[in-house]
Amino acid sequence: xxxxxDESIKKLFDAKSAKVDTNKGExxxxxxxxxxxxxxxxxxxxxxAGRGVDLRKALEDDGFERRxxxxxxxxxxxxxxxxxxxTPLVAEAAEVMxxxxxxxxxxxxxxxxxxxxxxxxxxxxxxxVLDIISLEFxxxxxxxxxxxxxxQLEEALELFKGKYILFVEGAIPLGIxxxxxxxxxxxxxxxxxxxxLADGAAAVIAVGACATYGGIxxxxxxxxxxxxxxxxxxxxxxxxxxxxxxxxxxxxxxxxHYALTGSVPELDSLLRPKFAFGYRIHDNCExxxxxxxxxxxxxxxxxxxxxxxxxxxxxxxxxxTFNNCSIIRYNEAVNWPIGVGRGCIGCSEPxxxxxxxxxxxxxxxxxxxxxxxxxxxxxxxxxxxxTAAGIGIGIHAAASAIAGKKNSDEKDV
Amino acid sequence: MKTxxxxxxxxxxxxxxxxxxxxxxxxxxxxxxxYIAHPYYQSFIADGAVDKYVMAWNRWAHFISAIIFDxxxxxxxxLYFFSRFEKxxxxxxxNAKNVKEFGEVILNLLTLNRRKRxxxxxxxxFNTVYFTIFHLLLFFMLFTGLQLYVHGLESGESSIGTWWxxxxxxxxxxxxxxxxxxxxxxxxxxxxxxWLIVVWMVFHIYYQIWRTIxxxxxxxxxxxxxxxxxxxxx
Ligand code: HEM
Ligand code: HEM
Ligand code: SF4
Ligand code: SF4
Numbered sequence: 001x002x003x004x005x006d007e008s009i010k011k012l013f014d015a016k017s018a019k020v021d022t023n024k025g026e027x028x029x030x031x032x033x034x035x036x037x038x039x040x041x042x043x044x045x046x047x048x049a050g051r052g053v054d055l056r057k058a059l060e061d062d063g064f065e066r067r068x069x070x071x072x073x074x075x076x077x078x079x080x081x082x083x084x085x086x087t088p089l090v091a092e093a094a095e096v097m098x099x100x101x102x103x104x105x106x107x108x109x110x111x112x113x114x115x116x117x118x119x120x121x122x123x124x125x126x127x128x129v130l131d132i133i134s135l136e137f138x139x140x141x142x143x144x145x146x147x148x149x150x151x152q153l154e155e156a157l158e159l160f161k162g163k164y165i166l167f168v169e170g171a172i173p174l175g176i177x178x179x180x181x182x183x184x185x186x187x188x189x190x191x192x193x194x195x196x197l198a199d200g201a202a203a204v205i206a207v208g209a210c211a212t213y214g215g216i217x218x219x220x221x222x223x224x225x226x227x228x229x230x231x232x233x234x235x236x237x238x239x240x241x242x243x244x245x246x247x248x249x250x251x252x253x254x255x256x257h258y259a260l261t262g263s264v265p266e267l268d269s270l271l272r273p274k275f276a277f278g279y280r281i282h283d284n285c286e287x288x289x290x291x292x293x294x295x296x297x298x299x300x301x302x303x304x305x306x307x308x309x310x311x312x313x314x315x316x317x318x319x320x321t322f323n324n325c326s327i328i329r330y331n332e333a334v335n336w337p338i339g340v341g342r343g344c345i346g347c348s349e350p351x352x353x354x355x356x357x358x359x360x361x362x363x364x365x366x367x368x369x370x371x372x373x374x375x376x377x378x379x380x381x382x383x384x385x386x387t388a389a390g391i392g393i394g395i396h397a398a399a400s401a402i403a404g405k406k407n408s409d410e411k412d413v
Numbered sequence: 414m415k416t417x418x419x420x421x422x423x424x425x426x427x428x429x430x431x432x433x434x435x436x437x438x439x440x441x442x443x444x445x446x447x448y449i450a451h452p453y454y455q456s457f458i459a460d461g462a463v464d465k466y467v468m469a470w471n472r473w474a475h476f477i478s479a480i481i482f483d484x485x486x487x488x489x490x491x492l493y494f495f496s497r498f499e500k501x502x503x504x505x506x507x508n509a510k511n512v513k514e515f516g517e518v519i520l521n522l523l524t525l526n527r528r529k530r531x532x533x534x535x536x537x538x539f540n541t542v543y544f545t546i547f548h549l550l551l552f553f554m555l556f557t558g559l560q561l562y563v564h565g566l567e568s569g570e571s572s573i574g575t576w577w578x579x580x581x582x583x584x585x586x587x588x589x590x591x592x593x594x595x596x597x598x599x600x601x602x603x604x605x606x607x608w609l610i611v612v613w614m615v616f617h618i619y620y621q622i623w624r625t626i627x628x629x630x631x632x633x634x635x636x637x638x639x640x641x642x643x644x645x646x647x
Binding site: 278279280282283291292293294295296298312313317319320321322346349350351355356361362363364367378379381382383385386389390393396397399400403404405406 | 447450451452454455465466467468469471522525526527564565567568594595596597598600601604605607608609611612615616619623626627629
């Protein structure tokens with residue numbers, strides 16, 4: 001009892017927002033450096049797991065030079081909030097990442113996160129590094145299908161028990177006993193599938209908004225009772241990499257961090273790695289000066305839009321969204337949503353579809369009443385209240401003027 | 414026929430200054446808050462950037478009035494317990510006497526002053542409850558507002574040190590689960606509470622004027638000169 005209460009109080013005061021402490025001091029980092037070196041040595045001595053590929057060869061095949069790779073390594077070191085001296089270690093860790101077995105499952109999803117990895121104009125180093133991880137199972141990407149695929153999964157689960165990292169893409173429907181989503185010939189529900197696979201995993205990584213918080217499947221009215229991984233899986237380290245889609249750079253960051261240190265990166269209270277979700281879009285946005293100056297795009301294609309004005313009045317939710325896409329961008333820093341002229345829809349925040357993605361300022365958005373009833377904007381609601389109060393006051397004032405009793409000397413009628 | 418009036422003091426100069434500081438800040442917070450929510454006027458493209466800075470100034474004014482609120486709220490909380498007039502907290506205890514008085518004041522309002530069976534020399538319990546509602550709404554605004562503010566200090570650093578964001582997190586993070594679980598819910602709650610305060614204000618002003626007209630005790634002077642008048646012999 002007392003414990004449950006302590007827990008709930010703790011939860012109440014638990015920072016859901018990001019607090020980033022990057023300066024941990026000389027001593028911390030030199031200790032970390034030593035332990036990372038030991039860890040990488042151990043991984044090197046391990047055989048390449050099942051389907052792992054050699055990174056050097058993969059990079060060469062795609063026409064990247066060693067120099068490109070080292071440039072990537074130093075950018076990634078910075079992204080992980082490690083001192084520059086860690087760059088060689090990060091490069092080595094990327095090379096031994098193929099020792100880490102990965103199982104990737106898809107539940108209620110659109111495969112958008114897998115697509116994000118695959119559909120770039122040419123593979124970027126982030127994506128190649130992800131390619132070389134020993135992907136033991138990935139329904140969309142693997143050749144095997146049907147019973148063959150199932151067998152492959154069982155073998156991997158057996159062989160790498162307690163060692164593999166489980167990537168989950170998509171939400172888990174809990175309605176009608178989980179039967180909104182089943183998998184395989186035995187029609188195992190998504191829920192049972194996830195719990196069984198999570199059981200033998202070293203860590204579970206939820207990629208994308210759906211796996212993290214339920215995302216689109218869980219949007220109102222959430223017909224299938226969809227939830228995210230962290231609502232279901234208990235007793236395993238869980239790392240959330242939300243966004244729609246999750247940025248491949250952040251996926252690599254998490255796996256690299258794991259390869260490097262053997263532990264999960266520092267997480268915020270939504271279990272998102274702070275190195276990626278410790279930044280607010282609005283504070284790192286190239287249009288911020290226009291926000292402060294009161295220069296807004298008023299409608300698509302207007303003079304403001306041509307001049308890259310702030311998208312706040314078009315519903316940009318950058319002020320309430322934590323993600324690093326304003327810094328590292330997408331597709332190896334080619335561009336990002338606000339860069340191409342449309343507002344942020346808060347894809348890395350819980351309930352983003354219902355509460356962020358309506359593409360107009362919150363004051364103008366139709367918000368469900370807590371009762372789930374009529375949709376009104378907050379201002380309509382407020383003006384309604386005000387009108388009601390005004391009418392009440394008007395009636396009272398008129399009645400007082402006509403029938404009110406001014407003389408309070410003789411009390412009571 | 415001449416009626417004798419007795420003067421009774423109700424508000425010290427400090428309380429009156431706080432009152433008008435609050436009133437001005439509230440108007441400022443509403444005007445600037447609505448601009449922040451949905452910028453309702455544009456700046457001219459031809460203006461120099463230095464002249465516009467419109468949103469930044471609005472936010473600045475909003476936060477300054479917020480900081481003034483912070484201070485006056487602490488003073489008001491102090492006065493609830495240590496005021497040299499009737500200490501407000503005594504009027505909040507729902508004992509038989511206060512409940513009865515509360516009901517009588519409501520009846521007085523509903524019967525258009527035909528029935529007035531309470532002592533109107535001191536701050537009655539309806540008054541106190543009504544003002545307490547305001548202070549609770551204001552406290553909620555403070556905490557949700559400061560939570561919105563700390564989003565911009567995500568590095569954990571600030572110009573006055575790391576203690577400030579840390580303090581803000583400790584004191585305001587509870588608003589996230591309480592309002593619905595996301596940062597946007599905090600903002601929605603902040604906005605809706607503003608409307609509740611506007612409604613509160615409208616009735617407040619109406620009631621003070623109504624009392625002044627119908628009770629004929631000069632109630633509105635409380636907040637200006639600090640005292641009101643009641644007929645002698647009461
Ligand atoms: C516009 C925003 C206003 C706000 C937020 C506000 C708020 C308050 C609050 C909180 C109190 C209680 C005193 C305390 O607890 O410190 C109060 C008292 C009072 N206010 Fe206002 N007020 C506003 C405007 C006005 C105006 C325009 C008038 C004049 C018509 C007025 C007349 C009074 C009077 C007469 C009292 C004393 C009532 C009593 O003690 O019985 N207020 N106000
Ligand atoms: C007292 C402490 C207060 C603080 C610290 C505070 C702070 C803030 C902050 C930080 C924002 C968001 C601004 C942004 O994103 O740039 C905001 C918005 C707002 N504030 Fe306050 N505020 C306070 C009080 C009030 C009060 C008393 C009112 C009105 C009664 C008010 C009305 C609003 C409104 C309407 C918004 C816009 C919300 C939206 O996005 O729709 N605030 N406030
Ligand atoms: S475009 Fe969005 S994130 Fe950028 S400054 Fe404007 S409101 Fe902020
Ligand atoms: S700009 Fe916003 S909505 Fe777009 S990817 Fe980044 S966090 Fe998601």
